[in-house]
Amino acid sequence: MGAAMQRPKLVAIPSKEKAIIHTLPAQLTPLIGREQEVAAACTLLRRPEVRLVTLTGTRGVGKTRLALQVSTELLNDSADSVCFVPLASISDPDLVIPTIAQTFDLKETAAQPLLDLLKAFLEATGHQSCHPACPEGTRVSRSPTGAP
Numbered sequence: 488m489g490a491a492m493q494r495p496k497l498v499a500i501p502s503k504e505k506a507i508i509h510t511l512p513a514q515l516t517p518l519i520g521r522e523q524e525v526a527a528a529c530t531l532l533r534r535p536e537v538r539l540v541t542l543t544g545t546r547g548v549g550k551t552r553l554a555l556q557v558s559t560e561l562l563n564d565s566a567d568s569v570c571f572v573p574l575a576s577i578s579d580p581d582l583v584i585p586t587i588a589q590t591f592d593l594k595e596t597a598a599q600p601l602l603d604l605l606k607a608f609l610e611a612t613g614h615q616s617c618h619p620a621c622p623e624g625t626r627v628s629r630s631p632t633g634a635p
Contacts (some may be wrong), residue, residue, distance in 0.1 A: 509569040518556045528557040
């Protein structure tokens with residue numbers, strides 16, 4: 488993680504009933520021509536049995552931009568927060584978990600490895616899943632059964 492990488496800022500968006508905390512980067516331009524994909528992903532994610540949608544495609548087709556738009560559309564549907572962890576510059580799978588943990592200001596201790604600390608934090612805060620697209624398919628999630 489280089490010095491150029493900045494921590495995302497938490498932004499509170501007031502809604503009718505609650506303030507939603509998110510780390511989504513501001514989108515400076517509108518997403519054009521992807522309305523059907525945004526609507527389809529939002530529809531899937533609003534279904535109670537759907538816990539994760541994975542966007543696939545070759546580099547540069549707009550997966551991240553599409554995911555950010557979907558996340559923005561679903562902000563009011565979230566429990567209390569949406570977190571974005573930029574992983575595009577991460578090429579070493581061993582840096583994925585530390586990068587995610589850094590977003591939440593988690594620090595490894597001798598008593599608790601970083602992955603265990605991150606899982607416990609996600610469980611305690613009610614975050615549904617954290618699914619980074621990266622080499623080796625590193626994944627941290629909380630399923631309905633409690634299995635990662």
